[in-house]
Structures are given as C-alpha cells and as structure tokens.
Amino acid sequence: MITSNVMNRIISVNKAIIASTVLAISFILLVGPTSMTMNVFATVNSANQGIGQSQASTQLGVCVSGDGTLFSCNNLNVQNQQNSGNNAAAQSGGNDDDDDGGNTANQGIGQAQSSNQNALCVSGTGTFVSCNNLNAQNQQNSGNNALAQQGGSGSGANIANQAIGQSQSSTQNSGVVSGGNTAGSGNNVNTQNQANTGNNAAAQSGGGSGSGGGNQASQGIGQSQSSTQNSGVVSGGNTAGSGNNVNDQSQTNTGSNAVGQQGGGSGSGGGNQASQGIGQSQSSTQNSGVVSGGSTTGSGNNQNTQTQNNTGNNAAAQQ
Numbered sequence: 001m002i003t004s005n006v007m008n009r010i011i012s013v014n015k016a017i018i019a020s021t022v023l024a025i026s027f028i029l030l031v032g033p034t035s036m037t038m039n040v041f042a043t044v045n046s047a048n049q050g051i052g053q054s055q056a057s058t059q060l061g062v063c064v065s066g067d068g069t070l071f072s073c074n075n076l077n078v079q080n081q082q083n084s085g086n087n088a089a090a091q092s093g094g095n096d097d098d099d100d101g102g103n104t105a106n107q108g109i110g111q112a113q114s115s116n117q118n119a120l121c122v123s124g125t126g127t128f129v130s131c132n133n134l135n136a137q138n139q140q141n142s143g144n145n146a147l148a149q150q151g152g153s154g155s156g157a158n159i160a161n162q163a164i165g166q167s168q169s170s171t172q173n174s175g176v177v178s179g180g181n182t183a184g185s186g187n188n189v190n191t192q193n194q195a196n197t198g199n200n201a202a203a204q205s206g207g208g209s210g211s212g213g214g215n216q217a218s219q220g221i222g223q224s225q226s227s228t229q230n231s232g233v234v235s236g237g238n239t240a241g242s243g244n245n246v247n248d249q250s251q252t253n254t255g256s257n258a259v260g261q262q263g264g265g266s267g268s269g270g271g272n273q274a275s276q277g278i279g280q281s282q283s284s285t286q287n288s289g290v291v292s293g294g295s296t297t298g299s300g301n302n303q304n305t306q307t308q309n310n311t312g313n314n315a316a317a318q319q
Contacts, residue, residue, distance in 0.1 A: 045091040047105045051143060053081045054112045061119040063130060068180070069123040072130045079113045079137045086144045091158075093151040104159045107145040109198060113137045114169045119186075126180035126237070132187045133172040139194045141166065147202045149215075160217045162200040164255060167224045168192045172245075174231045181237040181294070188229040189246045196221065196252070202259045204272075215272045219257040221312060224281045225249045229302075231288045238294040244301045245286040253278065256313040263319070276314040282306045 061073035091103040119131035141164065149158040176186035204215040233243035261272040290300035 045093065045103045047089045047091065047107075049087040049089060049106070050108045050110070051083060051085050051087060052108075052110045052112075053083060054110075055079045055081065056114045058116045059118070059133075061131065063121045063123070065122070066124040068125045069121050069127045069130045069178075069185075071128070073119050073121055074130065075117040075119055075133045075135075077115045077117060077135045079115065081111045081113065081138070082140045083109065083111065084142045085109075086146060087162075088144075088146045090148045091150070102157045102159065103149040103151065105147050105149065106161045107147065108163045108165070109141060109143050109145065110163075110165045110167075111139045111141060112167045113139065116171045117188075118173045119175070121176045121178070121185065123176075123178045123180070125178070127176055127178040127182045127185045127235075129184040131174050131176050131185050132189075133174055134189045135170050135172065136191045137168045137170065137193070139166045139168065141195070142197045144198050145200045145219075149203070150205045158204040158206065158215045160202045160204065160219075160259075162202060162217075162219045162257075163222075164196060164198050164200060164220075165222045165224075166194045166196060168194065169226045171228045172230070174243075176233045176235070176242065178234070179236045182233055182235040182239045182242045184241045186231050186233045186242050187244045187246075188231055190227045190229065190248070192225045192227065192249045194223045194225065194251045196223065196255045198255045200255070200257045204259070204261045206263045215261040215263065217259040217261065217273070217316075218275045219259065220277045220279070221253060221255050221257065222277075222279045222281075223251045223253060225251065226283045228285045229287070231300075233289070233299065234291045236293045239290050239292040239296050239299040241298045243288050243290045243299050245288055245303065247284050247286065247304045247306075249282045249284065249305070250307045251280045251282065252309045253280065254311045256315060258313070258315045260317045261319065272318040274316045274318065276316065278310060278312050278314065280308045280310060282308065 059075040063073040117133040121131040172188040200219040229245040286302040
C-alpha cells in the first residue's frame with residue numbers, strides 16, 4: 001500500500017507545478033526516440049514516448065487617430081487542440097545475467113496553449129467598438145498511456161513514468177484614451193476549456209530479485225489554466241459598455257491513474273512503489289480602471305467563472 005508520507009506528498013503538491021512538470025516531460029519525450037541499449041554489463045529495455053501539441057499567439061494592435069476610431073485594433077484568437085492518440089509499450093525481460101538489467105518506460109501526452117494580446121487606442125474624438133481582446137482556447141485529450149512490464153533482473157527494476165498534462169495561459173491588456181465617447185471599447189473576454197478522458201495504466205510483474213530491485217510507478221494527470229486581464233479607459237465623454245473583463249475557465253477530467261504491481265525485489269531495498277496524483281489548477285487576475293467625463297453605464301466590470309470537475313481515480317494493487 002502507499003505509505004501515508006507518499007500520500008501526503010501527493011496531496012500537498014502544488015497543482016500548477018504538477019501540470020507544468022507534466023507538460024515539460026511530455027515535450028522532452030516527444031523528441032526522445034524509443035531505444036534499446038545493449039552493452040557487456042547490462043541489457044536494458046528503455047522506451048521514451050511522447051505526444052505533444054503546442055500553440056502560441058501574440059497579437060498587438062495600436063490605433064492613434066485625430067478623429068474617431070471605429071471597429072479598429074481588435075484582437076481575436078481561437079486555439080483548438082484534439083488528441084486521440086495513445087502511447088502503448090510492452091517490455092519483457094531485461095538482462096537475466098547481470099545485476100543492472102531492467103525495464104524503463106517514460107510516456108507523456110501534453111497539450112499547451114498560450115495567448116498574449118495587447119490593444120491600445122488613442123483617439124481625438126469618439127472610440128467605438130475598438131481595442132477589444134477576445135481569446136478562446138480549447139483542449140481535448142482521449143489518448144491513453146498504457147504499459148506492461150515483465151521481468152527485470154538482479155538489482156534491476158521495472159520503472160514506469162507516465163504523465164498527461166494540459167496547460168493554457170492568456171494575458172490580455174487593453175487601453176483606451178478618447179476625447180469623446182468610448183462605447184463598446186477596451187473589453188477583454190477570455191474562455192478556456194480543458195477536457196481529459198485519457199488514462200495512465202501500468203501493469204508491472206516481477207522486478208529485480210536482488211537488492212534495490214522492484215517495481216516503481218509514477219503517474220500524474222494535471223490541468224492548469226491561468227488568465228490575466230487588465231483594462232484601462234479614459235474618456236472625455238461616456239464610457240458605455242467599456243473596460244469590462246470577462247473570464248470563463250472550465251476543467252473536466254475523467255482520466256484515472258491505475259497500476260498493478262506484483263512481486264518486487266526480495267532483497268534489501270526491493271519492493272513496490274507507486275506515486276499517483278491528479279491535479280487541477282485555475283488562476284484569474286482582473287484589473288479594470290475607468291475615468292469618464294460623462295456616464296459610465298455598463299463599464300469597468302469584472303466577471304470570473306471557474307469550474308473544475310474530476311471523476312478520475314487513483315487505483316493501485318500491490319502484491
């Protein structure tokens with residue numbers, strides 16, 4: 001069974017760091033080839049597998065006008081990622097003659113999206129429906145990490161590292177300076193959605209029979225979202241419907257961490273070890289400032305909605 005110390009470490013770990021670490025692992029694995037290394041000392045089965053999706057957007061709009069600014073300098077960004085691919089590996093044996101043989105598998109699925117939007121309007125008269133930032137990010141993963149390891153030998157071990165990570169970040173800055181009205185300007189709208197149904201599944205049998213041999217499984221599912229919105233409006237007239245920030249973040253996870261371990265090393269330090277964690281993290285920062293010579297109807301409002309749903313399980317069987 002997982003010791004209380006291990007469980008405490010899993011529970012107390014910062015969820016944002018989990019997701020960032022998961023993504024880093026995933027993209028490193030993406031460039032790491034599947035390999036088998038042989039030498040006179042040990043035979044090791046080693047598999048590095050990664051599926052990675054990354055999107056980045058930077059948008060800058062600047063309008064300087066001596067007259068009115070109408071439907072200008074608006075930024076629109078839409079990002080969508082979908083993955084249904086699986087990482088599957090089967091490893092048998094390792095070296096039967098030497099002490100350092102074993103099976104090692106690193107598997108990762110990662111999705112990353114980032115958006116940076118900046119809009120600035122300076123107008124001598126009215127500013128209408130200008131310098132607005134709109135960002136929509138969507139991530140869906142149904143891919144699984146699946147692994148079967150049998151054997152290992154001597155002081156060798158079965159080692160499995162599996163991670164699924166989704167990360168989204170959005171930064172929006174809008175500034176409007178107008179000599180007249182600023183109707184429908186300087187607004188930031190951000191929508192982020194993450195859905196994961198992928199599982200981390202590992203089956204480990206045997207492990208090394210000598211000192212230090214055993215089965216080791218580390219599995220993590222992480223979702224991370226961050227949003228920063230800043231809006232400033234200075235108007236000589238009305239600021240109707242301006243300088244508003246709206247943020248909507250949703251995370252849904254039904255993926256599970258499942259591991260079955262049998263055997264483990266019989267010598268000193270041998271045994272079965274399982275570390276499993278599911279983390280969801282959301283952060284939102286909103287700042288709005290409105291200075292108006294007239295009415296400020298429907299202006300300078302901050303609205304934030306964050307939803308997290310998890311039905312994923314951490315399941316471990318050790319024998």
